[in-house]
Amino acid sequence: MQIAVVGGSLAGLFTATLLTQDGHDVAVYERSLHGLEGRGAGLLGKRETFAILRAAGCEHVARVGVVARERIVFGDTGPTIDQRMPPQMQLSWDSIYRVFRKRIADGSCVLDRKVEHLREEADRVVVRFSNGSEAAVDLVIGADGIASVARAAVDGQAAANGYAGYVGWRGLVPERDLPGFAASDLLERFAYFRMPHSHVIGFLVPGPSGETETGNRRYNWVWYRPAVEPTARDEVLTDWERRIHPYSLPPGAVSAHTRDGLVDDAKRLLPRSFAAAIEATPQPFVQGIFDYETERMTSQRIALVGDAAFVVRPHTGMGIAKAAADAMALRKHLASAPLGEALQRYGRERRQAGAAIAASGRELGAHLV
CATH class of the missing domain: 3.50.50.60 (FAD/NAD(P)-binding domain)
Structure with a gap:
């Protein structure tokens, strides 16, 4: 056929x-x-x-992956580490x-x-x-x-x-680019932080060519943020040339001004380790969430x-x-x-x-x- x-x-x-x-x-x-x-x-x-x-x-x-065996959840009183999490394999798209x-x-x-x-x-x-x-x-x-x-x-x-009213900011950063305090918190763990109308997760994935050795992997983070009105969504999905994209912006399309605003918001709103991971990401990208x-x-x-x-x-x-x-x-x-x-x-x-x-x-x- x-x-x-x-x-x-x-x-x-x-x-x-x-x-x-x-x-x-x-x-x-x-x-x-x-x-x-x-x-x-x-x-x-x-x-x-x-x-x-x-x-x-x-x-x-399936062997080209990174396994997380702990979960770290950030809260108002500091991080909590759960060592009972079933092993979770993380792969590279x-x-x-x-x-x-x-x-x-x-x-x-x-x-x-x-x-x-x-x-x-x-x-x-x-x-x-x-x-x-x-x-x-x-x-x-x-x-x-x-x-x-x-x-x-x-x-x-x-x-x-149908637009769901929020977007997912994403990034991949070489693990060696994380500052020491962030690496200590985040690496080898599945990380999570929740606040009103927003949450952020992160985990290790293989390097760009499938590397799984310590030092050659990448840290993957996703920060979900509201952008309820169509105008707010369009602003997020506007690239550095001022073109509005319908669904997402790929790596390299986000303007320096928008990235700086994202980093500033992370420092203001997120746990220090997550904010450091976002600041260490030179080319974040963003995905509108649709149904x-x-x-x-x-x-x-x-x-x-x-x-x-x-x-x-x-x-x-x-x-x-x-x-x-x-x-x-x-x-x-x-x-x-x-x-x-x-x-x-x-x-x-x-x-x-x-x-x-x-x-x-x-x-x-x-x-x-």
Whole structure:
């Protein structure tokens, strides 16, 4: 079967890898010019993430992680250390991306190819690109994230994202750049601090090339802050060239003035160690927090995976795991039933799972607005 995967982030690469292994002719179309390496941060290892690594023959990536065995919670009376926390594996988005990208042949992963429209016909889907060219395939996998074009073809007018009223500031800093007092508090631990309508977390992840040796890892932090009104959101998502981005600002896009304000706020509002980690981050980035739940996971010849189907709040730690589970479920059903029936089975299974994760995320983020 000829399959077009729209979107070359992890959801797309997961799905393309598994379906290529099953003998399908798969092409991945990614709109960015150079691919997505370097755009991710740290993530918590979940059962589904480890399962897709096994399914793809990439189990070695599960060893490229950092384990936290303690939790430190900052409060009004100082930090509390919980030594009873179950071990938590923390992985690098970039390491996983790099390995799965190598699983796709260069000729099968087409960069700088933006999909503009999908047209379903009785026995095919016609993919139209922004350069005017077209491709006809048997099946389209919509893995194009929060700004999905494929979603609109499946879910129609219901395809808009809902802003949740807050943003997540993020950063990755080499552990050696943390001052001694901050390193003593934060390294080797999962760290947390909560205040009204805001909280911050942090944990170690591997270095940029998967390094796990002490001294070569990175500290990953996330600070959730309210920006309730659209004008406040737009101000946060304005880059150094004064352009407003709809969903996020990547590393390097935040202006020096905005970064200085973030550092000043951290010194004023956060525990000293967290403030030091933020000050040590030269290029923070920011993500608007949105919700979206698809009414349908599939149409006749289009299936949605990852954030194209459900945009869930990052507090769940399930974004990548959900994409992995989508990819594995789609593979399972395509291998066991004719296309139409397989897509129906996939849609029933994964819509229920996606809705449960989305509900959990809304509950976890309710105190932030």
